[in-house]
Amino acid sequence: xxxxxxxxxxxxxxxxxxxxxxxxFKYQEVYLEQDNAISVSLTLPLQKESFHSENLFPFFDGLxxxxxxxxxxxxxxKINPRDRMGLLLTTCRDCxxxxxxxxx
Numbered sequence: 001x002x003x004x005x006x007x008x009x010x011x012x013x014x015x016x017x018x019x020x021x022x023x024x025f026k027y028q029e030v031y032l033e034q035d036n037a038i039s040v041s042l043t044l045p046l047q048k049e050s051f052h053s054e055n056l057f058p059f060f061d062g063l064x065x066x067x068x069x070x071x072x073x074x075x076x077x078k079i080n081p082r083d084r085m086g087l088l089l090t091t092c093r094d095c096x097x098x099x100x101x102x103x104x
Contacts, residue, residue: 003104004089006040013040015104016060018085023057026050040099056084063092063099 001019005012011034014027025044031037032046039045041059051057064087065073073079079086092101 002085002089004085005102005104007100007102008038008040009098010100013037016057016088016101018056022052022054023085024050024052025057025060056088060088060101063095063101064088065091 001017003018004016006014006016006025008031011031012028013031014025017024017026025040027046027048029048032048037046043059044051044057055061061084064070064084069091070081070087073087073091074081077090079090081087088101089103092099094100
């Protein structure tokens with residue numbers, strides 16, 4: 001099982017988990033209680049229930065580098081380009097925009 005913290009505007013918003021059943025994303029209750037809480041994406045609206053998917057959620061997959069940046073990640077960290085969760089946890093700590101992913 002692998003997990004990553006999902007941060008929005010430098011606030012811990014939730015946790016993304018990969019296990020034998022697929023992928024799960026759950027917002028932190030403390031984050032949901034904040035007046036300024038915003039959803040990670042339109043496809044992952046604010047809610048207490050966990051989201052489940054057999055494949056990595058498209059929003060998170062879209063954060064992963066492509067092209068020559070993906071080649072650099074593959075060469076430097078020896079990560080298989082098909083290991084989407086591994087790439088997300090390794091390369092998305094400082095993404096463009098307000099989202100960051102930190103390995104737990």
